Amino acid sequence: MNDPVLAIRNLSVSYAATDGGRTRVLHDLSLSIGAGEVVALVGESGSGKTTTAQSVIGLLAEGAWIESGSIRLLGQELTTLRDAALNGIRGRVVSLIPQDPGASLNPVRTIGGQVAEVLAAHGVPRALRRERVIELLGRVGLNEPERRFDQYPHVLSGGMKQRVLIAIAIALEPALIIADEPTSALDVTVQRRILDLIDDLRRKTGTAVLLVTHDLAVAADRADRIVVLKSGRVQEQGVVADVLRAPSSAYARQLLADAPAFAAARVRPVPLGGNTAVRVEDLRVEFVQRRAVAFRAVDGLSFSVPRGTTHAIVGESGSGKTSAMRAIVGLARPTSGRIVIGGQEITAKRGEDLRQFRRQIQLVYQNxxxxxxxxxxxxxxxxxxxxxxxxxxxxxxxxxxxxxxxxxxxxxxxxxxxxxxxxxxxxxxxxxxxxxxxxPQVVVLDEAVSALDVTVQAQILRLLDDLQRDLGLTYLFVSHDLSVVRAIADTVTVLHKGQPVETGPVAQVFAYPASEHTRALIDAIPGAKRAPALQGA
Structure with a gap:
């Protein structure tokens, strides 16, 4: 590219070490991004992705130091600028979409006030800010933007909060947006909508995007080019299709092998009849809201799990997964229905009987x-x-x-x-x-790998598979990540607004989904369209 928006050349960054020395975490990194282009920076935790992003926007952590190299944004060298000059660039020329929308928004300030802050910092008159903020909130797809202006972050869902952060990032139509794991905490369908939104804004404004992610499937789905980092060194970079088709580095090959979105569905015979480890019959869970109005979180859930197999419960946030899981492990009392674990009905157990029963079913949390x-x-x-x-x-x-x-x-x-x-x-x-x-007879895994890098995630999934085979364990796998479900589960139940819309063998449900909701979930899996070609390569 003759005139890249961002050009990084031979960048090396180090951090202060506890022994008084310095530890280099980036080694001669080079990359460039053109107008309207998406470049994905891919690697596991500790690879240097976030350090690269922080270097570009001038927000390196305390103790970090750019040892050498150049960072040019629209031709201007950034490594020599002082904070005052960088403040004039942040938001106006380069902006950041952070990873965690819950931690990135001020809980005691209104949505409108937080979006208006970036406008105020760059001289937009007060009289014009409200109208401009409402326009931005509408532009990122928030319904009723006038009402959202005066609301606080806790009122919004995770996806809505992420849209607010995008509104802040695009407020001044910067030349470069750094999207730092912008969808890692979101459901697959919300993730797709957020990525679609960033893509649409990029096409309309010509903004360049540096997409920082550990998820190779997201990079494959959305980027034009990929830069693969490991331990601060570039392993390879190139056009997405070329890297995926024939990765030249061992590390990129390992990332590709570990990505569940590119793996074939798990296929093994599910025992018919025989010993049932878990049976759930017509489970309903209700919560009494204000004015004694009952909200039904789970409505008519039924499934059975043969001993030694894995059953997944999947759905978006608010689908009822957690409410069902809490009832099954005995942490919440169902409104009606039966839960039978190892031949024992737990819905009737109380006190010490229930406490002793919990030895038979154990829980592994997400975080x-x-x-x-x-x-x-x-x-x-x-x-x-x-x-x-x-x-x-x-x-x-x-x-x-x-x-x-x-x-x-x-x-x-x-x-x-x-x-x-x-x-x-x-x-x-x-x-x-x-x-x-x-x-225990049964282990419930509540989003047990969603917080992990893809390589570590693959290691844990292999460990779970080995333990199941060696110990005869039965798993209930609660997840919103359908690519992981496809890799580990034998059978699956799809929940939507508390109701089961589909239950069956994973291979069958993924290949021939019977409900519109299931089809939408499967279509939203990042990299799903590339998976068949890669599996056949």
């Missing part, structure tokens, strides 16, 4: 960081269920903890560490070990 006590060591975390349910001698307890630690492929030396000293994948392995220490 291992939030579900592990930061004050405890790994050994204490894994041993805690034994202490609560099955007091044994110290020597036997330690032996069982070490045995289950080996089962989840963690080294003994992590036993004395605390969660903060572990990676995300290691923390999730600890959470799985804690769930397995009591030898």
């Amino acid at each position: 291992p960081w939030g579900s592990l006590d930061p004050r405890q060591t790994v050994g204490q975390i894994i041993a805690e269920p034994l202490t609560n349910f099955e007091p044994v001698a110290k020597a036997e307890r330690e032996a069982r903890v070490r045995a289950i630690l080996d089962r989840v492929a963690l080294p003994p030396e992590v036993l004395d560490r605390r969660p903060a000293a572990l990676s995300g994948g290691q923390r999730q392995r600890v959470a799985i070990a804690r769930a397995l220490i009591l030898n």
